[in-house]
Amino acid sequence: xxxxxxxxxxxxxxxxxxxxxxxxxxxxxxxxxxxxxxxxxxxxxxxxxxxxxxxxxxxxxxxxxxxxxxxxxxxxxxxxxxxxxxxxxxxxxxxxxxxxxxxxxxxxxxxxxxxxxxxxxxxxxxxxxxxxxxxxxxxxxxxxxxxxxxxxxxxxxxxxxxxxxxxxxxxxxxxxxxxxxxxxxxxxxxxxxxxxxxxxxxxxxxxxxxxxxxxxxxxxxxxxxxxxxxxxxxxxxxxxxxxxxxxxxxxxxxxxxxxxxxxxxxxxxxxxxxxxxxxxxxxxxxxxxxxxxxxxxxxxxxxxxxxxxxxxxxxxxxxxxxxxxxxxxxxxxxxxxxxxxxxxxxxxxxxxxxxxxxxxxxxxxxxxxxxxxxxxxxxxxxxxxxxxxxxxxxxxxxxxxxxxxxxxxxxxxxxxxxxxxxxxxxxxxxxxxxxxxxxxxxxxxxxxxxxxxxxxxxxxxxxxxxxxxxxxxxxxxxxxxxxxxxx
Numbered sequence: 342x343x344x345x346x347x348x349x350x351x352x353x354x355x356x357x358x359x360x361x362x363x364x365x366x367x368x369x370x371x372x373x374x375x376x377x378x379x380x381x382x383x384x385x386x387x388x389x390x391x392x393x394x395x396x397x398x399x400x401x402x403x404x405x406x407x408x409x410x411x412x413x414x415x416x417x418x419x420x421x422x423x424x425x426x427x428x429x430x431x432x433x434x435x436x437x438x439x440x441x442x443x444x445x446x447x448x449x450x451x452x453x454x455x456x457x458x459x460x461x462x463x464x465x466x467x468x469x470x471x472x473x474x475x476x477x478x479x480x481x482x483x484x485x486x487x488x489x490x491x492x493x494x495x496x497x498x499x500x501x502x503x504x505x506x507x508x509x510x511x512x513x514x515x516x517x518x519x520x521x522x523x524x525x526x527x528x529x530x531x532x533x534x535x536x537x538x539x540x541x542x543x544x545x546x547x548x549x550x551x552x553x554x555x556x557x558x559x560x561x562x563x564x565x566x567x568x569x570x571x572x573x574x575x576x577x578x579x580x581x582x583x584x585x586x587x588x589x590x591x592x593x594x595x596x597x598x599x600x601x602x603x604x605x606x607x608x609x610x611x612x613x614x615x616x617x618x619x620x621x622x623x624x625x626x627x628x629x630x631x632x633x634x635x636x637x638x639x640x641x642x643x644x645x646x647x648x649x650x651x652x653x654x655x656x657x658x659x660x661x662x663x664x665x666x667x668x669x670x671x672x673x674x675x676x677x678x679x680x681x682x683x684x685x686x687x688x689x690x691x692x693x694x695x696x697x698x699x700x701x702x703x704x705x706x707x708x709x710x711x712x713x714x715x716x717x718x719x720x721x722x723x724x725x726x727x728x729x730x731x732x733x734x735x736x737x738x739x740x741x742x743x744x745x746x747x748x749x750x751x752x753x754x755x756x757x758x759x760x761x762x763x764x765x766x767x768x769x770x771x772x773x774x775x776x777x778x779x780x781x782x783x784x785x786x787x788x789x790x791x792x793x794x795x796x797x798x799x800x801x802x803x804x805x806x807x808x809x810x811x812x813x814x815x816x817x818x819x820x821x822x823x824x825x826x827x828x
Contacts, residue, residue, distance in 0.1 A: 375437065378420030379502065379529055385417035386500050395498065395816045397527065416496075421529055422466075424448040432535040433491065438468030438528040446627055454535040455623070457483035461630040462659040468528040474520055474739060474783055476693070476749050478575035478591060479536075480722035481563045487519035487736070488725045489534040495526040498812025502529065517807040520738040520799065522784060524820040525807055539593040541600065542575065542626040544619040546612070549586045552702035556748075558588060559721050560698055563746045575626075578719040579613055583709050586719070587613040591626065603629055604654060608644055610636050610716065634659045636716055637753055641665060687755040688764050690714060692771060693783040695722070698746040700778040705750070707774055712767065718751035737800035738820075739781060747780070765789055784824040795821050 389395050398415030418439050425435040429452045436445055442456070443463035449455050456467075460475035469475075470486040471493070483489065492506040495514060505511035505518075518525055547568070549555040555578075562568050562576055568590055575591030597620045603609040609629045612619060621629060633644065642648045643657060680686075690712065696704045698721070708717070724736075724743050741747060758764060769789045775782050781798065782788070788795075795801065804820055 374420060374423070375425055375530065378418075378437070381417045381420065382496060382529065383500070383502065385414065386496065388414060389416075389816075393816075394818055396818070397523070416527065418527075425530065427452050427454065427535070429454065432537070433532055434535055435530060435532050436467050437530055438493075439466050440468075441466055442470070443628075446624065449535055450538070450624060453537055453539075455538045455627070456486070457489040457534055457536050458486045459627050460486065461628075462634075463628055463631050464660045467531055467533070471528060471531065472518060472520070473522050473785060476720055476722060478577040478589070478720060480720060480749070481576045481746070482566065482574070482723075483536075484722060484725040485519070485739075486533075490515075491532045491534065493518070493531040494529045496529055497526040498808070498817040499814065500816075501811070503811075513807050514811055516735060517738055517800070517803055519736050520784065521804065522820060522823045524804070524817050524823055525811060526817070538623050539595045540623060541594050541597045542591045542621050542623055543594045543597070544621065544626075545571070545590040545592075546617055546619065547588045547590060549588065550584050552583055552586075552705055555580075555586050555588070556698055556702050559701075559719075559748060560746060562588070562590070563698075563721055563723060576721055579610060580705060580717045580719055581614075581715055583706060588719075589613065593623070594620075604632050604657070606646070606649055608633055608636075631659045632657050634662045635718060635751075635753065638662060640754075685757045685759070686764065688758050688767050689755050689787065690767060690771070691753045691786045692768070693749055693751040693785070694771070694775045694780055695741065695747040695749050695782075696775065696778050696780040698748055700780070701748045701750070704774060704778045704780070708750070708752070708771075711770065711774075712752070712756065714752050714754055714756060718749070720749040720751070722747050722749055737803040740800060741781065788825045790825055792821055792825075795825060799824075 385398070386395060396415045398417055421437040422439040422441070422444070423437050424440055424445055425437060427434045427448055432454060434445070434449060434454075434456075441464050442459055445467060446455060446459060458475065458477050458479050460470050461477050465475060467486070471490060475486045492504060493515070494502055494504050495511075495518065496502050497514070503511050503514065505515040507515055514525065518528070545568070547558070549558065558568070559576075562573050566573055571590075572592055573590045574593050576588065578586060578588040580586040600620050600622055601607065601612070602625065603612070603621075604625070609632065632638075636644075638644055638657065641662060643652050649657075694704075705717075708714075723746050724741055756767060758766075765787070768787055772782060772789060776794075776798070784799075790798070796804075799820065808815070808817075808819075
């Protein structure tokens with residue numbers, strides 16, 4: 342579903358600020374719908390035969406792992422895709438679990454607010470970002486999306502609907518939920534913190550010609566939240582080669598001499614090489630990567646000027662490209678053409694990894710020499726300081742160290758499989774390199790860990806204890822099965 346500009350929703354021209362209606366009235370009206378949706382969800386759970394695995398009945402996904410089609414009807418999550426209320430006073434929002442960030446952002450920008458972290462693709466859902474992790478350019482200040490959750494309602498494997506928070510009876514479920522990938526339950530409602538924003542984001546695209554220089558700058562910006570005397574509210578970057586990288590420093594502002602638009606013929610990632618300074622509307626900044634799926638739209642020819650002019654703008658978005666990838670994975674048309682042309686088979690290398698800052702340059706050198714894939718995305722992050730609600734909670738299923746700066750490195754594509762090698766060999770070497778660097782890998786794509794290694798890296802003992810409490814009959818698919826064996 343195409344996102345409607347927040348300016349239109351707010352009725353405030355291009356500012357995106359102002360209120361429409363009374364938040365309390367919106368909350369009351371939508372609460373009735375929410376209760377009905379929850380009843381449908383619970384009825385659908387009761388309809389799953391005993392002994393059968395409980396799964397979502399959900400057509401779309403941002404995962405790159407093959408999805409197992411259920412043999413029985415899944416959980417009915419229709420009606421759980423909205424924003425229940427935005428409270429501008431407490432700067433919080435109550436949001437249903439299947440709400441996309443596109444819809445969430447539209448609702449919050451109407452009040453001059455946004456979530457603390459907005460993952461970069463429109464159709465990622467809030468529940469998905471919390472149970473499966475998410476990241477973006479404000480993560481160097483605000484951590485990961487689950488760290489701004491104050492409480493959530495979770496349908497567990499045993500069919501209970503529980504409200505859990507950082508403290509209280511179900512604090513163990515709250516802490517283990519991030520990175521559980523639905524193996525401990527599904528969030529139906531989440532209360533999240535919001536932050537104030539301005540009309541625009543002013544950008545500085547700063548070039549670095551050495552990896553040590555690059556990582557030193559990341560460390561300084563993360564500590565001081567400034568660069569060359571100017572504040573930095575958002576930070577990410579792109580590495581084109583070890584001697585050519587750019588950090589994009591964003592500052593929220595109400596002033597703009599001119600505004601760029603990368604939803605048409607212009608392509609955002611190319612602008613980093615072309616412009617030292619830039620300005621985007623805040624709404625457009627949040628979705629700057631979605632139009633071309635970072636740079637991956639090139640695989641479909643969409644970056645060719647002729648193709649771009651005739652490819653409808655409404656189809657230039659990540660979920661459309663993702664559907665094309667799933668179609669190719671299912672039918673293997675490109676793979677058959679490559680075989681006909683005598684080209685070697687290719688290994689899919691689609692990963693996001695978190696590397697400690699002091700090992701990032703070393704990992705990037707190894708990556709450039711071994712994987713030889715470019716560009717790659719760089720997104721610094723730190724867990725939130727203990728002052729934030731929920732931030733003092735340990736996150737055992739994705740155990741990053743408090744006070745440690747990490748760099749998320751995202752790389753998405755495929756590489757030829759050399760003679761004598763097998764599909765998966767390169768991904769396994771990446772997993773080993775990440776472990777050697779003291780990092781972690783997100784689990785939205787292919788994973789090859791053995792069970793012992795997986796449980797050591799992803800909080801296996803904690804996950805099992807929480808599962809036995811909230812899903813004693815093991816109705817939900819296990820975490821290892823979801824991430825690795827795909828049962």
